[in-house]
Amino acid sequence: xxxxxxxxxxxxxxxxxxxxxxxxxxxxxxxxxxxxxxxxxxxxxxxxxxxxxxxxxxxxxxxxxxxxxxxxxxxxxxxxxxxxxxxxxxxxxxxxxxxxxxxxxxxxxxxxxxxxxxxxxxxxxxxxxxxxxxxxxxxxxxxxxxxxxxxxxxxxxxxxxxxxxxxxxxxxxxxxxxxxxxxxxxxxxxxxxxxxxxxxxxxxxxxxxxxxxxxxxxxxxxxxxxxxxxxxxxxxxxxxxxxxxxxxxxxxxxxxxxxxxxxxxxxxxxxxxxxxxxxxxxxxxxxxxxxxxxxxxxxxxxxxxxxxxxxxxxxxxxxxxxxx
Amino acid sequence: xxxxxxxxxxxxxxxxxxxxxxxxxxxxxxxxxxxxxxxxxxxxxxxxxxxxxxxxxxxxxxxxxxxxxxxxxxxxxxxxxxxxxxxxxxxxxxxxxxxxxxxxxxxxxxxxxxxxxxxxxxxxxxxxxxxxxxxxxxxxxxxxxxxxxxxxxxxxxxxxxxxxxxxxxxxxxxxxxxxxxxxxxxxxxxxxxxxxxxxxxxxxxxxxxxxxxxxxxxxxxxxxxxxxxxxxxxxxxxxxxxxxxxxxxxxxxxxxxxxxxxxxxxxxxxxxxxxxxxxxxxxxxxxxxxxxxxxxxxxxxxxxxxxxxxxxxxxxxxxxxxxxxxxxxxxxxxxxxxxxxxxxxxxxxxxxxxxxxxxxxxxxxxxxxxxxxxxxxxxxxxxxxxxxxxxxxxxxxxxxxxxxxxxxxxxxxxxxxxxxxxxxxxxxxxxxxxxxxxxxxxxxxxxxxxxxxxxxxxxxxxxxxxxxxxxxxxxxxxxxxxxxxxxxxxxxxxxxxx
Numbered sequence: 001x002x003x004x005x006x007x008x009x010x011x012x013x014x015x016x017x018x019x020x021x022x023x024x025x026x027x028x029x030x031x032x033x034x035x036x037x038x039x040x041x042x043x044x045x046x047x048x049x050x051x052x053x054x055x056x057x058x059x060x061x062x063x064x065x066x067x068x069x070x071x072x073x074x075x076x077x078x079x080x081x082x083x084x085x086x087x088x089x090x091x092x093x094x095x096x097x098x099x100x101x102x103x104x105x106x107x108x109x110x111x112x113x114x115x116x117x118x119x120x121x122x123x124x125x126x127x128x129x130x131x132x133x134x135x136x137x138x139x140x141x142x143x144x145x146x147x148x149x150x151x152x153x154x155x156x157x158x159x160x161x162x163x164x165x166x167x168x169x170x171x172x173x174x175x176x177x178x179x180x181x182x183x184x185x186x187x188x189x190x191x192x193x194x195x196x197x198x199x200x201x202x203x204x205x206x207x208x209x210x211x212x213x214x215x216x217x218x219x220x221x222x223x224x225x226x227x228x229x230x231x232x233x234x235x236x237x238x239x240x241x242x243x244x245x246x247x248x249x250x251x252x253x254x255x256x257x258x259x260x261x262x263x264x265x266x267x268x269x270x271x272x273x274x275x276x277x278x279x280x281x282x283x284x285x286x287x288x289x290x291x292x293x294x295x296x297x298x299x300x301x302x303x304x305x306x307x308x309x310x311x312x313x314x315x316x317x318x319x320x321x322x323x324x
Numbered sequence: 325x326x327x328x329x330x331x332x333x334x335x336x337x338x339x340x341x342x343x344x345x346x347x348x349x350x351x352x353x354x355x356x357x358x359x360x361x362x363x364x365x366x367x368x369x370x371x372x373x374x375x376x377x378x379x380x381x382x383x384x385x386x387x388x389x390x391x392x393x394x395x396x397x398x399x400x401x402x403x404x405x406x407x408x409x410x411x412x413x414x415x416x417x418x419x420x421x422x423x424x425x426x427x428x429x430x431x432x433x434x435x436x437x438x439x440x441x442x443x444x445x446x447x448x449x450x451x452x453x454x455x456x457x458x459x460x461x462x463x464x465x466x467x468x469x470x471x472x473x474x475x476x477x478x479x480x481x482x483x484x485x486x487x488x489x490x491x492x493x494x495x496x497x498x499x500x501x502x503x504x505x506x507x508x509x510x511x512x513x514x515x516x517x518x519x520x521x522x523x524x525x526x527x528x529x530x531x532x533x534x535x536x537x538x539x540x541x542x543x544x545x546x547x548x549x550x551x552x553x554x555x556x557x558x559x560x561x562x563x564x565x566x567x568x569x570x571x572x573x574x575x576x577x578x579x580x581x582x583x584x585x586x587x588x589x590x591x592x593x594x595x596x597x598x599x600x601x602x603x604x605x606x607x608x609x610x611x612x613x614x615x616x617x618x619x620x621x622x623x624x625x626x627x628x629x630x631x632x633x634x635x636x637x638x639x640x641x642x643x644x645x646x647x648x649x650x651x652x653x654x655x656x657x658x659x660x661x662x663x664x665x666x667x668x669x670x671x672x673x674x675x676x677x678x679x680x681x682x683x684x685x686x687x688x689x690x691x692x693x694x695x696x697x698x699x700x701x702x703x704x705x706x707x708x709x710x711x712x713x714x715x716x717x718x719x720x721x722x723x724x725x726x727x728x729x730x731x732x733x734x735x736x737x738x739x740x741x742x743x744x745x746x747x748x749x750x751x752x753x754x755x756x757x758x759x760x761x762x763x764x765x766x767x768x769x770x771x772x773x774x775x776x777x778x779x780x781x782x783x784x785x786x787x788x789x790x791x792x793x794x795x796x797x798x799x800x801x802x803x804x805x806x807x808x809x810x811x812x813x814x815x816x817x818x819x820x821x822x
Contacts, residue, residue, distance in 0.1 A: 034712030038720055040371075040378050041455060049455045085372045085506040092522065151553075158561040166561040167554050168524070168547070175519055269547075269554050271523030278550070279523065283371045284712045 003312050014305050021297045022074070026067050029290050036083045036284040057083050070290065079291035084283055089291040093276065097295060099169065100272035102188065103261050107195040108254055112246075114200035119207025123215065124230065126208070135208065141201030146260045150194035150267040157190060164189055167269040191268040195260055199253055206249045210242035217241070243314050251307030255300045359542035362821060364814065365555050365564060367571060369523070369548040374505035375493045376452035381732060381812050384493050386526060386546055388813035392511035394495035395423050395442070395475075396487065400818075402644035402734070402810040404491055408437055408512065409475075418482035418763075425473045429535040431499040432516035437535075439469035445497035446477070452494075460489040484769045485762050488735060492811065514539035514817055524548065528816075540820050552684075559797065565821070566798040568805060568814065571684065573631040579797045586798045589633065590807035593642040594732040594792035596634075596685055598693065600785070603748040604725050606676070611669035613784035617655035619662035619700040620693060626790045629688040634793040639781040640737045642791055644810045647737070647773035651781040662700040675703040676725040681714040686728040689789055693728075719746045730792055734811060737773065738762075740780055747786065754779050 037053040054060050058069075073080055079089035118134050125131035158166035170183040211234070214220055223233035262274025269275075273292055280288035311318050370382040389397055395409040406412075409423040429437035446467045452458055465480040479486060489495065499510035509517045514536065515528035525547045530539045549555035552571035558564045560578060569592070570576060579585040600607040600616075607613060622636050635643075638651030666674065678693065680686040687708055694704040704726075709717065718724045731739070741758040743750035754776055761772035780786070794809045804818040 032712075034710070034716045038715050039712045041453065046455050049453060049458075053453060084378070085374075087507065096523070154557050154561075159557055162561055166557040166563055167549075168558070168563070175521075266551060267554065269524070269549060269551075269558075271521060275523040275550075279369065279371070282711065285371070 006312065007309065010305055010308050014301055017301050018298065021301070022071055022294060023067070025290055025293050025297065026070065029286050029293070030063065030066075032281075032284070032286070034284050036286055039284040040084060059083075070287070074294065079294070080287045082285055082288050084285045084288075089288050092288065093273070093291055093295060096271065096273045096276045096292075099270060100258070100261050100265070100274065103191060103195065103264070103270065103272060104254065104257050106188065107192050107199055107257060107261075108250070110192065110196050111199035111203055111253070112250065114196065115203035115207050118200070119204040120211055120234070122204065122208040123211035124234070126212065134204070138201040138204035138208075141197045142205065144197065145263075146194050146198045147263045147267050149197050150191065150264055153190045153194055154267075167267070169268075169270045187268075187270075191264050191270060194264055194267075195257060198260065199257060202253060203246070203249060207242065207246055210245045211238055214238040214241050240314060244311060247307060247310055247314065251303050254303045258296055258299060360540070360821070361543045361545070362541040362816075362819070363525075363545045363547055363564065364816075365547040365549050365558065365567070366814070367549060367552070367555075370526070372506045373509045373517070373520070373526075375496065376449065376454050376457060377506065379454060379456055384812040385814045386528075387509055387511070387513075387517075388493065388496065388811065388815075389513060390515045390528060390544075390813065390816045391509055391513045391517055392496035392498065393429075393437075393513050394491055394497065396491050396495070398491045398734070398811040400806045400808055400810060402646065402808075404487065408442070408497060412487075418765075419479045421477045421479070421487065422470070423475045423477070425475065426535065427473065429512055430533050431501075431510060431512045432531040432533060433499055433501055433510055434533055435499060435501060437497065437512050438472045439475045440472070441500050442475045442497055443467050443469050444500045446475075446495075448498055449494055449496065457494045460486070460492075460494040482763045484764070484766065485735070485738060492734075515544060518543065537817070539816065541816075544816055546814075565802050566796065566805065568794075568796040568798075569809070570795040570797060573633045573793070573795055576631065576633070576795065576797075584799060586800060588794075588796040588798065588805060588807055590794040590796075590809070591635070591643050592732065592792045592794045592809040593644060593734040593736075594730040595637060595640055595642060596689065596728065596730045596789045596792060597640070598689070598726055598728045598787040598789055599747050600787075601722060601725050601727075601746075601748060602750065602785075603722065604676075606671060606674055607725060609669050609671070610784065611665045612671055612674070613787075614655060615662040615665035615669070615700065616697065616702070617784050617787050618658045618665065619702070620696050620787060620789075621657040622652070622787075622789055623657070625689060625692045625696075628692055629685060630790065630793070633795060634790045637788050637791045639777045639788060640731070640740060640786070641773075641777045642734070644808050645735050645737075646770050647777055649774060649777065651778065654781045655784065655787075659696075659700050666700065666702075672701070673703070674701070675705070677707060678704050678726045678728070679707045679709055679714070679718050679724040680728045681711045682708045683711075685730060685792070689728050693726075693789075722746055722748060728789065732792075732812070737776060737780070740776075740785060749785055751779070751783065751785070754783075 037050045037057065037059065041049060041053060058066065070080055077090060079093065081087065082089055082092060118138065122131045122134035154166050157164045164186055168187055170180050170187050172179070172181065172184045174180050214234070214237070219237055220233055223237055224230065228236070261272060262277065265272045265274040273296065277289065277292045280292065366382065366385060368382045370380050370386060372378050373383060373387065375383045393408050395407060396404050397407040399405045408426050408429055410426050411424050413422045425437065425439060425442065431437060435441065449457055450461050450464065463479045463481060463483040463486045464477060466478040468476050470476050497512065498505065502510045507520065514531055514534045516531045518527040518529040520526045525545050527543055527545045529543050530541060549558070555567055556572065556575050556578065559567050576587065579587055600613055602608055626632055626634055626636065636652035638654050641648040678690050680690045690706045694706055697704050718727050738758050739745050740749055741755040757772050757776040757779065761769045761776065764772060794807065796805050798805060801822045802819065804820045806815060806818060
C-alpha cells in the first residue's frame with residue numbers, strides 16, 4: 001500500500017508537470033517573434049493575403065481558444081496539422097522519434113557498459129596508475145563537446161580512412177521494405193560514438209565517486225572482515241548501493257542526451273527530432289514546434305518518473321520507509 | 325508590372341548549394357545491374373513542395389524544368405527559349421501572345437499537355453496564395469485555348485516582365501489531376517516526384533513517358549545539408565560527386581586535386597545588397613549614402629567574406645541579366661571623400677543600426693562594414709536576427725537603418741520601383757523608367773532598364789557589396805553542369821555522368 005501511495009503521488013506529479021509544461025510551451029512558442037503566415041508567403045505578400053492565410057490556419061482565434069483546441073486534441077494523441085503542408089503533426093513526428101530514439105537508446109546502453117568498469121577501476125585503484133589513467137581518460141572525454149568529437153571522428157574515419165560514411169542515415173527497413181542492417185549500423189557508428197564518449201565520461205566520474213563512498217562504509221568493512229574479497233564485497237554490496245546515485249545520473253543524462261542528440265543530428269545530418277525541430281522553428285511552423293517540444297518534455301518526464309520508481313526496486317529500504 | 329521576386333529561402337542561403345553524387349555510400353550493398361543514380365545535395369530543404377504556398381527558392385531549385393515544365397525556359401545565357409511551347413507569336417500591340425504547343429507532350433501521369441491543360445495550369449497559378457506569383461501574373465486579362473495545341477494569352481497592358489516570369493515558378497504547368505501540390509507534385513518534366521524523407525532527402529525518378537530527350541538518370545536524389553561543412557566532408561569522403569555552389573568558398577583549396585575534382589566558377593543572380601532604409605532621416609540624404617559607399621572597400625570585403633570569389637557589380641544587375649553593365653567603380657574606395665561628404669551633409673556622430681539575417685555572407689559582411697564605417701566616424705550597431713524575425717521586423721515593419729541580404733531572383737531590379745518595398749525608396753524617375761521599359765519593345769526594355777540601373781547606382785540607392793559566385797565542384801565523372809546559374813532551377817536536363 002505504501003509503495004502504492006508513492007507510485008500514485010509520482011503519477012500525479014507527472015500529470016501536473018505535463019499540464020504545466022503544455023501551458024509554458026504554448027505561451028513561449030507563441031511569443032516567438034515572427035509570424036508563420038509572413039514566413040510562408042514570404043516577400044511581396046500583401047496584408048490581405050497574410051490575414052487570409054492566418055484565418056485559414058485558425059491563427060486569428062484568441063490564444064486561450066487555440067490552447068484548448070491544441071491541448072484537447074493532444075489528449076487523443078492528435079498533435080494538430082502542420083501550418084505549412086497540412087500534414088498531421090503526429091504522422092510527421094512519429095518517424096523522427098524512432099530515429100532519435102535509436103541514437104539515444106543505443107548510446108545510453110553502451111555508455112554504462114564503458115563507464116561501470118572504468119569507474120570501478122578508477123575507484124578501486126585510485127591510488128595507482130591504473131586509476132589515475134581511468135580518471136584522466138574520463139576527464140578528457142568530459143571536456144570534448146559531442147559535436148566536436150563528431151567532427152574529429154568524421155575527419156578520421158570518413159574522410160581519411162574512408163571506413164564509414166561521413167553523414168546521413170539509413171532506415172533499418174527502407175521504403176521498399178528491404179532490410180538494410182549493414183548500412184543502418186554504418187551510419188549510426190560515428191554519431192553514437194560521439195555521444196558515448198561524452199556520456200560515458202560523465203558517468204565514469206559518478207560511478208567512481210559512488211564506489212569510493214561505498215568503500216568506506218561499515219558494511220563493506222564488515223564484509224571484508226568476514227573474509228570476502230574486495231571485488232566480491234564490492235559486487236555484493238557495492239553495486240546495489242552505488243546504483244541509486246548512478247541511476248539518478250543516468251536519468252538526468254538521458255535528458256541531456258536528448259538535447260545532445262539534437263546537436264549531433266545536425267553534425268551527422270540525421271533526420272531525427274532535432275533536425276525537425278530546427279526546421280520547424282526556422283519556418284515558424286509553430287504547431288510542429290509545439291508538438292516536438294511536447295514530445296521531448298514527455299520523454300524527459302517519463303524518464304524522471306521511471307528513475308523515481310526504479311529507486312523502489314533497487315532499494316528495499318525505500319519501500320518500507322513509509323510504513324514506519 | 326512586377327517581375328522580380330525574392331524568395332525567402334533564396335535570400336537566406338544565396339543560391340542554394342548543391343552537390344551531386346553517384347548514390348553509393350561506402351559499403352552499402354548495390355545490386356550488380358546498378359540503376360543509374362545521381363544524388364544532388366542542396367543546402368535548404370523545401371518547407372513544402374507547393375510553390376503557390378511558399379516563396380522558398382528550394383522549391384524551383386528542385387522542381388522547375390525537372391518536374392514541372394513551363395511554356396518557355398531560360399537557357400544558360402539567360403535568354404528565353406521554347407519548352408512546352410515550340411513558338412510564340414506576339415501581336416503588334418504586344419498584348420496578345422499566341423503559344424503553339426509541343427506535339428505529343430505528356431504529363432508523367434500519361435495525360436496530354438494540350439491547350440486545355442495549359443489553360444488550367446495558368447489559371448491555377450493565377451489563383452495562387454502567393455502574392456508574388458499573383459502579381460507576376462497580374463497583367464493577364466484572359467487565357468483561352470484556340471484549338472487543342474494553341475493557347476492565347478491576352479494582357480491588359482504590354483509587359484516584358486510577364487513573359488519572363490513565365491519561365492519561372494509562375495509559369496509552371498501543373499498536371500490538372502494534381503490534388504496535393506504540397507507533397508505530391510505532378511508535372512510533365514523528364515523526372516517525376518518519387519519520395520520525400522523529411523529532414524534528409526527528396527528523390528525524383530525518371531519519367532518514362534517523357535516527350536523529349538529522356539532523363540539520363542533512373543533516380544536523382546536531392547540531399548539537404550544545413551551545414552556546408554557536412555556537405556564538404558561528404559564530398560571528401562567519397563559520398564558525393566559534385567558540390568554545386570559551395571557555400572564555404574574558403575574550403576575550395578580542399579578540392580585542388582585536378583585528377584579527382586573539377587572546379588567550375590561562374591555567376592549567379594545573387595546580389596548581396598546592403599540596403600538603406602530611405603525613410604530614416606540620415607539615409608534619406610544622398611551625401612550620406614554616397615559617403616557610406618565611398619567608405620567601404622568592396623574588393624577587400626569580397627576577399628575577406630567570400631575568399632575573393634564573386635564579382636563587384638555596383639548596381640542591381642547581374643551579368644546574365646540583359647541590362648547589365650559594370651558599375652562597380654561608381655564609388656571607388658575613398659575614406660577621405662567619405663568624411664568630406666559627411667561634413668558637407670552636416671552629419672556628425674552618426675549612429676546606425678545594421679540588422680542582418682543570420683547567414684554567413686550577411687554576418688561576415690556586417691562585421692567588415694562596421695569596422696570600415698567606424699574609420700569615417702559612423703558608429704554601426706550590428707544585430708543578427710533569425711530569418712523569420714528579420715522578415716517580420718525588417719522586411720515587413722521596416723524597423724532598421726541598414727541591412728544586408730542577397731537578392732537572388734533574376735531580373736528583380738523592378739523591386740526598386742515599388743515605394744512600399746522594404747527599402748522605402750521612392751524615386752518617380754526610376755518608377756517611370758521601369759514602367760516604360762516593361763511596356764516597350766525588347767530594345768527599349770534593355771536600353772531603359774540600363775538607364776534605371778545607372779540611376780540606382782548614381783543615387784547610391786543601396787551599396788551592392790558583391791555578386792555571389794556560382795562555385796561548382798565536380799568529380800571527373802560528371803559533366804554538363806551549367807557554368808552560370810541564370811534561373812532558380814537546378815537544371816538536371818544537361819547533366820550527365822560517365
